[in-house]
Amino acid sequence: MSNIASTNLSRRTVLAGTGALGLASLIYPARRAQAAGSILKVRSYSDIQILDPAFRLAAPEGDITNVIFAGLVVATAGDKWGWRPMAVETIEQLDPLTISFKLRDGIGFTDGFGQMTAEDVKFSIERIADPKNESPYSGDWETLKEVEVKDKLSGLIHLKEAFAPLWTSTLPTPSSTILSKRAVTEAGGKLGVEPVAQSGPYLLKEWLPKQRTVLVRNPDWKYEQGGYDEIHIHPIEDEKTAELGYEAGDLDYTWTSVSSISRLKENPPADTTVVEKPSLAFVWFGMNKAVAPFDNPDVRRAVQYAVDRKAVVDAAYFGAASTSTGIIAPGLIGHREKNLYDYDPDKAREMIEAAGVSGQTVVLDILNKTERLTAAQVIQANLQDVGLNVEIKQNDSGTFWTLGSKDNEYHKKLQMVVQRFSMQPDPSWATEWFTSSQIGTWNWESFDSEEFDKLVVEGKIELDDAKRDVMYKKMQDLMEESGCYVFLTHEVAGVMYRNSVAAALKPNGEPVFAEFKPA
Amino acid sequence: MLRLAKIWRIVRRIVREPLGALGLGLVVLVVLSALFADVLASYPPTKLSPADRFAPASFQHLLGTDHIGRDLFSRVLYGGRIALSIALGATGASLVIGIMLGLIAGYGPRWLDNILLLVFDALKSFPTVILALTLVTITGPSLMSVVLVVVLVSVPGYARIIRTQTLVLKSAEHVMAARSMGAGSARILTVHILPNVIGPILILASMDIPVVVAIEAGLSFLGMGVRPPTPSWGSILNDGFANIRDSYWIVVAGGLPIILTTLGFTFLGETLRDLFDPRLKGRV
Structure with a gap:
């Protein structure tokens, strides 16, 4: 502060330097955009703190675990709540207390943890349900009796009592995510922000705290392919800030603030679709x-x-x-x-x-x-x-x-x-x-x-x-x-995305990243 | 009477310089508007009126209203009071501490000088914003936290300058004469050294005031400064930034006083410096 007087830094030098930096910052994003290729840049409302589905803290963490780990089923985009198989080839409710499943044969865990098996399903679901593990999501499997392993890929989920939210708020959420039993055990029972044994259509490539999380296509994933080579998730807490980021071209998809919905609908940014969705939050x-x-x-x-x-x-x-x-x-x-x-x-x-x-x-x-x-x-x-x-x-x-x-x-x-x-x-x-x-x-x-x-x-x-x-x-x-x-x-949910993006949104506007595709 | 006449002479010399006159005018405007905020404000600065939100400037609301219907003119006036009280209070405290430590470092034993220099350098090595955010995170956002940040950031600069000048004056003839006549360290420091080093540092402090105003506004903008609903120029800017597309006048109301205050104190400080130390004129 006061030692400015004792340096040789003149005001003219500072101005020239600032100008040069400003010019450089204008040029850099333009070059970066040209080199971007198939990259989807999205905003999440908070940064990740843990990438263990059983201990996730907020929805953005679930959005990421949903694509880097395969769940039994996963929520689909559209105007009606629905789901589709992800890790399973078939899944069926045999009676109110029994669900049978058969895993897809070609899902592997990264980092040398081998193929996903019914034993991993048993471990993952019983791990969330077990009160000893103190998962805040244990209620999702409140009435679980056990998961019975029939063979390498098949099993039965047995419930003690019928469970009304099973197909709406348990299975199509990160609470049905399957982790590698060996990987979690070796990690001490809980995963952190550097996930091991990933298994979904995308892999976590890089996490820069407070800056971005980068997901890249998983070359070993053989099933429904994501639409982008990379997904860059930028944690921006304030929706208004995210709106400015979007309008500056740094984002392809963001939730908007509720207060901006009417303005954005009347006067949307160029090449942008603005959608208002009923929120359940x-x-x-x-x-x-x-x-x-x-x-x-x-x-x-x-x-x-x-x-x-x-x-x-x-x-x-x-x-x-x-x-x-x-x-x-x-x-x-x-x-x-x-x-x-x-x-x-x-x-x-x-x-x-x-x-x-x-x-x-x-x-x-x-x-x-x-x-x-x-x-x-x-x-x-x-x-x-x-x-x-x-x-x-x-x-x-x-x-x-x-x-x-x-x-x-x-x-x-x-x-x-x-x-x-x-x-x-x-x-x-x-x-x-x-x-x-x-x-x-x-x-x-x-x-x-x-x-x-x-x-x-x-x-x-x-x-x-x-x-x-x-x-x-x-x-x-x-x-x-x-x-x-x-x-x-x-609230209500406001969402905006580039017309060059076919956004995949749940009925309440939440993203299904794996289903986003170039329009 | 003699002192008043001397001040008047300085004022006349300042206003002879165009930038000095502008600076003095702006400073007087900002100080008076903050002092008489109670009289000038038409509404309590924290009074909500959601029905009147986002009203543009009018006779009822001279600078318009914000997103919850608070009168921006009143908030700017009271925000000035906060900004100036932090700027003057924190700069004053920094000066006192900086001068004391600088005198001790410059006049005291070598080992104490080394320790103090180490402390000054350690504090100066932290980037201001990072240091500020760290401190406020630890102590929690409040007026006192902002003052603490400013003091910690400013003291090393003042102390270093005082130390350097004390080192020079320590071996000056009048100081040696006083020492040979039996004057103690305290008397030498306060009577023979301090009056000779305080002038430049006061000018420097006046030029630091806009920096302090910017630190306070910056922390409040980030939600780390004074707590809501206390009006602050930084928090007004924050309210405005969120709604800049629809209601630009909130940002103008928050930003304009920061600009005017910064310009005012900078022009005034530079003019004072040029008057009292022409060798530095145009070098900064």
């Missing part, structure tokens, strides 16, 4: 009942009354999204028609004063994204209005996603959070994360209800849709009655 404002002052149920209830959910959602999404009644989106079994508690600041003020916490300062943790910050600022104003001061703490994704983990000491201090979860098309996926066994994993509010836990289990084995509908509505009632949750929105 859910966003909420949570309070950790294990930490004061939210260990007092009256304070939690007061905050529920204090938050003007419509104002929060309108401000954060510029009127493009609606408020939600719970965690299950419209159109799914268990969607509620209304909330139990509405905006009532006078009542909130009275309760805050009665609880003796008026004037206290509490901390609201958020992911460092434009929409979350806006939502947090409206919540901050709402709570200040009833006597609670709020400090907003912005976190980058690496920090944010571990805030409520029991491995992070901060989970004992976490007070409030604005949170968003992705969703699969079955209500059990939404409720799964709020059981008492998920406290310190994904249940950051420390919500614990025996009735809720029981309903989560029963909801998965109940095959009658009408009965499931009642059960899932009740579960959301229990969540809201606990005072730990203020349900905000399901």
Whole structure:
């Protein structure tokens, strides 16, 4: 700073140098683009932290494990939720408790781990289901009894009880990914960010933290081929930043911010398709009942009354999204028609004063994204209005996603959070994360209800849709009655991609990278 | 009266230079608008009004409103208060610490000088942004964190300059005379050395103020500076950057005061330097 005066660097030199750098940066991307060939450049909303399907932290990690490891089946693109075989030649539900499968004969693991066998299927599925392994996705195989190996490539999946979400939110997700038993065992039981024994249509070639993940075509994959030689995945947390990146030509596909959808649809960037998809994701404002002052149920209830959910959602999404009644989106079994508690600041003020916490300062943790910050600022104003001061703490994704983990000491201090979860098309996926066994994993509010836990289990084995509908509505009632949750929105999903790309999107706009092709 | 007359003479010399006059005018404008923010602002800077979001400049909102309907003119005024208080506070603290350490390093024993130089060089070896982000990650985003960052970044520079000049003055005739007459180290440092080294460093500090303003704005832009909803020029820029396609005036409202403040303090500092040390004129 002050030693500038003592150097020989003149202002003219600095300007000339800056100009040269600027010119070079203009030339470099142009040359790079010419040499790019068959490369798809996409944006994900967070960087990878682990590439073990059983312990994945966020959807972008699942998007990658879905193409570098073969799952039994995989979700397909289109306007309806569906799946197709990936590692299996055939898979069939013989009866409510039995699924037979036969693996394709030519799927091998990289790094010399040999051919994929039914023994690997048994290992991978039972590994997720085994409570000892503490996989946060063990609920996907809640009723698994065992996987029986019939021969080298065939087997039977036996369930203890029927399992309603099996074909919607278990099998077509990374929870059916098959890993090499030998590779995982040699790796100490868990894979990290440098995956071994890859088996999918693409291989992870390079990971530059916070910059990009590069996937390349797997030369040994003999089945449905991906459309690109390489897929470059750029972690960009903020959608607005991603939009600028897209418009600068650095991306071929990105989700947009909800607030930009109408503008982009009216006036799309050149050679671009903009699509709006109904989202299943859910966003909420949570309070950790294990930490004061939210260990007092009256304070939690007061905050529920204090938050003007419509104002929060309108401000954060510029009127493009609606408020939600719970965690299950419209159109799914268990969607509620209304909330139990509405905006009532006078009542909130009275309760805050009665609880003796008026004037206290509490901390609201958020992911460092434009929409979350806006939502947090409206919540901050709402709570200040009833006597609670709020400090907003912005976190980058690496920090944010571990805030409520029991491995992070901060989970004992976490007070409030604005949170968003992705969703699969079955209500059990939404409720799964709020059981008492998920406290310190994904249940950051420390919500614990025996009735809720029981309903989560029963909801998965109940095959009658009408009965499931009642059960899932009740579960959301229990969540809201606990005072730990203020349900905000399901958002909508905006996606844009180059006309030169035939994007493969699930009904909610999530990408199926392996099915992207040049148009 | 004598001091006032001397200040007035300096001011007259500054305004005779066109860039000096412009710099002084901008600095006075920024300082006054920050000081009288309470009077000049038409709305509380944190008052939300989602119904009025993205309003362009008008008589109701002189600089328009942001994405949650806050009045940008009020936020810019109060943001100036934050920027200047950090700039002046942190630069002042850096000066005091830098001068003390520089005097000690220059006048003290050789071994202490070596240790202090090692510390200064170690601090200077960190890139400013990386050091700032690391510190704020450890301490958490707040006003004090920003001040701490600025102090750590600035102190080595000031201290090194003071040390060099102290080393020169240590063997000057008037200092040797004072020592031979029995003056103690404290008296020599404060009465005979400090007055001779403080002038240039004050000018240098005035030229560092825009750098500090930029550091604060940069950290706030990244969400690592002052916490919302406290207005900061950097956070206004961040709000505006996200919506620049639809509402360019938010970026203008956040960026303009940073530009004006930077230009003002730079022109003023350069004019002061040219007045007091013509040998350096045009060299930086």
